[in-house]
Amino acid sequence: EVQLVESGGGLVQPGRSLRLSCAASGFTFADFAMHWVRQVPGKGLEWVSGITWNGGTIDYADSVKGRFTISRDNAKKSLSLQMNSLRPEDTALYYCAKAAMATLFQGAPDYWGQGTLVTVSS
Amino acid sequence: DIQMTQSPSTLSASVGDRVTITCRASQSIRTWLAWFQQKPGKAPKLLIYKASILESGVPSRFSGSGSATEFTLIISSLQPDDFATYYCQQYNSYGPWTFGQGTRVEIK
Numbered sequence: 001e002v003q004l005v006e007s008g009g010g011l012v013q014p015g016r017s018l019r020l021s022c023a024a025s026g027f028t029f030a031d032f033a034m035h036w037v038r039q040v041p042g043k044g045l046e047w048v049s050g051i052t053w054n055g056g057t058i059d060y061a062d063s064v065k066g067r068f069t070i071s072r073d074n075a076k077k078s079l080s081l082q083m084n085s086l087r088p089e090d091t092a093l094y095y096c097a098k099a100a101m102a103t104l105f106q107g108a109p110d111y112w113g114q115g116t117l118v119t120v121s122s
Numbered sequence: 123d124i125q126m127t128q129s130p131s132t133l134s135a136s137v138g139d140r141v142t143i144t145c146r147a148s149q150s151i152r153t154w155l156a157w158f159q160q161k162p163g164k165a166p167k168l169l170i171y172k173a174s175i176l177e178s179g180v181p182s183r184f185s186g187s188g189s190a191t192e193f194t195l196i197i198s199s200l201q202p203d204d205f206a207t208y209y210c211q212q213y214n215s216y217g218p219w220t221f222g223q224g225t226r227v228e229i230k
Contacts, residue, residue: 047219106215108156112165
């Protein structure tokens with residue numbers, strides 16, 4: 001059974017940093033691209049960042065470019081999102097999502113974690 | 123980025139009704155479109171990918187169609203478990219994933 005378990009969310013002041021993690025199991029992690037998607041409670045879904053199977057290609061939404069860094073450790077079956085210079089508008093539930101393919105955008109997200117809530121507020 | 127527009131935003135329906143949700147892309151995405159169901163407090167669940175392929179385990183009352191810029195999700199006979207919010211998403215290989223704004227299906 002595919003499982004994605006996010007952690008690392010919490011309350012943080014504007015301008016500070018937070019690191020999210022996603023632990024994967026139940027599939028060959030190294031074979032698939034992985035992504036972060038966020039959702040403001042009660043609102044829609046926004047893609048944040050993605051990384052190919054080997055980390056060779058990475059992309060970010062314009063809203064987080066230069067502030068967030070995605071990475072993966074295939075040996076540990078783990079995905080991370082380092083979030084720096086956080087803003088109140090980054091407040092959202094952050095989902096880890098597995099793509100159906102190894103390349104960055106060609107596969108739909110077929111499995112999602114339950115999300116970890118990030119609240120940016122003073 | 124490719125913009126995705128869903129309609130309607132909210133839909134009131136009864137059990138047994140046929141429900142149609144439309145999704146339009148700002149440019150052609152061929153059939154690189156997925157549909158998701160999301161219930162309160164839960165993660166999105168993949169229903170359909172490549173515009174019309176039903177994900178394993180999804181009931182056959184769900185179907186998808188369309189290509190290029192116009193897509194449709196149909197629930198042939200609405201069941202109590204289907205009251206939820208539905209999102210379309212494009213996954214064209216040339217750019218970032220983008221989602222429709224969602225359609226909430228509520229009880230009439």
